[in-house]
Amino acid sequence: MNATFRNDLSPEASVQLGTRASDPSCLAVLAGGTVLPAGTGTRFRRGGGTGACRGRNHTGGNLPPPTSNVNQLTKIFASKGLNQKDMVTLSGAHTIGGSHCSSFSSRLQTLSPTAPDPTMDPGYVAQLGQQCAGASPGPLVPMDAVTPNTFDEGFYKGLMANRGLLASDQELLSDGNTTLQVVTYANDLATFQSDFAAAMVKMGYVGVLTGSSGKIRANCRVA
Numbered sequence: 001m002n003a004t005f006r007n008d009l010s011p012e013a014s015v016q017l018g019t020r021a022s023d024p025s026c027l028a029v030l031a032g033g034t035v036l037p038a039g040t041g042t043r044f045r046r047g048g049g050t051g052a053c054r055g056r057n058h059t060g061g062n063l064p065p066p067t068s069n070v071n072q073l074t075k076i077f078a079s080k081g082l083n084q085k086d087m088v089t090l091s092g093a094h095t096i097g098g099s100h101c102s103s104f105s106s107r108l109q110t111l112s113p114t115a116p117d118p119t120m121d122p123g124y125v126a127q128l129g130q131q132c133a134g135a136s137p138g139p140l141v142p143m144d145a146v147t148p149n150t151f152d153e154g155f156y157k158g159l160m161a162n163r164g165l166l167a168s169d170q171e172l173l174s175d176g177n178t179t180l181q182v183v184t185y186a187n188d189l190a191t192f193q194s195d196f197a198a199a200m201v202k203m204g205y206v207g208v209l210t211g212s213s214g215k216i217r218a219n220c221r222v223a
Contacts, residue, residue: 062080064168065168066166066167067167067168068168070175070178073087073168073171074087080203080207081205084178085181085199086199086202088178089181089195089196089199090196090199090200090203091155091169092155092156092192092196095143095151096143096148096151098140098148099141100137100138100139100140101131101132101136101137103166104128104141104167106167107120107167119162119170119173120162121162124145128165141165142165143165143166145165146158153186153187153188153189156183157186159172160186
């Protein structure tokens with residue numbers, strides 16, 4: 001995949017969501033710049049300010065814990081003006097990227113005094129047990145067990161095969177409404193991509209900083 005950073009786009013910039021990606025940054029829309037991989041075109045509005053701090057220590061509790069259930073996930077997203085459909089759709093971003101073993105080790109029999117999580121495929125449990133045998137936090141494990149390097153419907157196919165890495169992901173099959181959405185996306189890539197693009201645009205309006213709040217970066221590569 002080829003991607004270029006642009007700092008000279010118009011206030012409403014065109015962003016390409018890649019159908020094939022090897023880096024989560026391919027989905028990022030940065031203040032003052034946009035990543036443009038090959039794929040489906042989606043327009044994002046640009047122009048809001050960004051905060052000065054970036055990194056996992058500044059998430060302010062906005063990221064759902066990996067042990068969240070559907071009700072908890074729904075409430076967390078609702079607090080940001082996003083509905084349950086948005087939550088399931090944006091969870092599909094886990095089709096790329098990985099998680100350290102410490103985020104899901106409690107689900108594995110080999111690393112826990114209790115039985116393995118019954119919602120996880122036994123073969124997957126054994127595979128992860130081998131990968132995570134060692135020091136914490138352990139290696140990064142792909143969150144998409146089907147097509148980890150491709151932005152597609154593989155994440156949802158993995159959930160249907162009980163191969164969701166995080167408990168919060170597999171929980172999407174515990175509710176009738178979210179299950180229907182997972183099944184739809186697993187069998188319809190075009191619908192997933194369309195819904196994901198719309199949800200990303202909607203999320204882009206969450207907590208936008210205007211006026212003297214935040215800053216506009218002249219160079220998106222510099223914090």
